Amino acid sequence: KAGVTQTPRYLIKTRGQQVTLSCSPISGHRSVSWYQQTPGQGLQFLFEYFSETQRNKGNFPGRFSGRQFSNSRSEMNVSTLELGDSALYLCASSSRMDRGYNEQFFGPGTRLTVL
């Protein structure tokens, strides 16, 4: 089975711009979660999508948003980029409703650099 794929792998943007990141979950997985990883804050939960609906949201400003499509692929968007948004953005895929516990499998991440 192919793993979680994320595109692009690297992005360089300037302050004020917006960016869209894409995630394709493992085939058959219907849940996608997003995490931000930085040296200062570690791994922090952004949001989770299941069946095209946001089910859970972390403590991030409204500039961070996401969506999920009917094929379970997900995108996250960051508007009005700030320097502090530079991070590794990770997508995690889970079969979720098939099990009572959430085994989450991560993709390689998108490295976003804001200049």
Next chain:
Amino acid sequence: GENVEQHPSTLSVQEGDSAVIKCTYSDSASNYFPWYKQELGKGPQLIIDIRSNVGEKKDQRIAVTLNKTAKHFSLHITETQPEDSAVYFCAASNSRRGSTLGRLYFGRGTQLTVWP
């Protein structure tokens, strides 16, 4: 919310020795505890997990123990090899069957270095 603390932040061992990483959590409702290994330039890889109804789980050279009363869990790696060198993260989650997926709360990571 949940708070997960992880120790030590760095760990150096000789090849063949054992390595132990410890985590504590604060929310007694947490019921799922995965461990991830992250190599440079890669995403975290799930290596083992344990559920709250189990005290110990083993998979070849790695094992995890859970003490619900004390709210701590540990990762044990035996017969370490240089390829075990990576950053290891513990996490905690509250996830019940049919309920909203529990978000993962991560520890800050342990950089494990195995010297040949």
